[in-house]
Structures are given as C-alpha cells and as structure tokens.
Amino acid sequence: IQRTFSIIKPDATKRNLTGKIVAKFEEAGLRVVASKRIQLTLAQAQAFYGVHKDRPFFGELCEYMISEPVVVQVLEGENAIAKNREVMGATNPADAAEGTIRKEFALSVGENSVHGSDAPETAAEEIAFFFSGIELVG
Ligand code: GTP
Numbered sequence: 001i002q003r004t005f006s007i008i009k010p011d012a013t014k015r016n017l018t019g020k021i022v023a024k025f026e027e028a029g030l031r032v033v034a035s036k037r038i039q040l041t042l043a044q045a046q047a048f049y050g051v052h053k054d055r056p057f058f059g060e061l062c063e064y065m066i067s068e069p070v071v072v073q074v075l076e077g078e079n080a081i082a083k084n085r086e087v088m089g090a091t092n093p094a095d096a097a098e099g100t101i102r103k104e105f106a107l108s109v110g111e112n113s114v115h116g117s118d119a120p121e122t123a124a125e126e127i128a129f130f131f132s133g134i135e136l137v138g
C-alpha cells in the first residue's frame with residue numbers, strides 16, 4: 001500500500017468540482033486519508049513548486065495557485081502514485097486520455113485542475129509539507 005499527495009487546484013475549487021474529482025479518485029481505488037481546504041500564501045506556492053523556479057511559467061503558476069483556495073489531500077492505495085497520475089491524465093488537457101480528470105475538467109496546461117506527486121520521495125516530501133503526523137489517519 002502506498003500514499004501520494006494531491007492538490008485540487010484553484011480552477012477546480014472555483015468551479016465547485018471538488019466532489020466530482022474526489023469521486024474519480026475513489027472510483028480508481030484510491031482512498032482519501034487526509035483532506036483540508038486551504039488558501040496558499042505566495043511563499044508557500046513558490047516553495048512547493050520550487051523545482052520549477054527557473055521555468056518561464058513559474059510566476060504565472062504561483063499566482064494561479066494562490067488565486068483561490070485549494071484542497072490538499074493524501075490518497076492511499078495499491079500503486080497510489082502511478083494510479084493517481086493515470087487518473088489525472090497528461091499535464092496538458094489537449095494530450096490527456098478520455099475519462100481522465102484533466103481531459104474532463106482542465107481548462108489549459110496551466111489551469112489543469114489537479115496536482116499529484118510524481119515519485120515516492122516527492123510524495124513523502126509533499127505530504128510532510130502540508131500535513132502533520134496527527135492529521136494522518138491510517
Ligand atoms: P503537477 O502534478 O502539478 O506537478 O503536474 P505535472 O507533474 O503533470 O506537470 P509539471 O510538474 O511539469 O508542471 C507543474 C505544473 O506547472 C503543471 O501542472 C501546470 O499547472 C504548470 N505548467 C506546466 N507547464 C506549463 C506551461 O507551459 N504554462 C503554464 N502556465 N503552466 C504550466
């Protein structure tokens with residue numbers, strides 16, 4: 001059993017799509033084991049996406065991530081990291097497979113509705129960035 005970290009991003013929370021997105025995770029066999037709705041600060045968004053700090057879209061990405069509240073979650077299941085990325089679909093909705101979250105809901109490559117960790121190391125870091133041990137119920 002594995003855990004991954006997910007963000008339901010501002011474009012999705014703004015359009016009241018949280019429940020529809022969580023349903024996609026649950027249908028794929030992922031269980032929500034921690035969840036909260038928060039407003040990121042600019043410093044938090046910049047730190048979270050620090051790996052992209054030299055990319056041309058970094059400023060735009062961080063401003064977008066603070067434009068509305070987000071829902072941060074820990075998802076658990078067999079191969080949760082890969083399974084979550086499969087359900088999310090490709091970064092750019094134009095390339096995303098039918099039935100994926102980004103295909104159904106994303107507006108653009110930037111406003112793409114969800115984030116999911118890409119490896120076990122980043123999953124552990126990202127979970128620890130947003131959740132304390134006491135918030136993680138098995
Ligand atoms: P995350 O799960 O959010 O990390 O998405 P990803 O792993 O599929 O994509 P990546 O890590 O390469 O990019 C992180 C995020 O930056 C994406 O999800 C987009 O929101 C944003 N992003 C990536 N490429 C572009 C771009 O060309 N323009 C803009 N505006 N945003 C981008």
Ligand code: MG
Nearest residue numbers: 115116117118
């Ligand atoms: Mg990524």
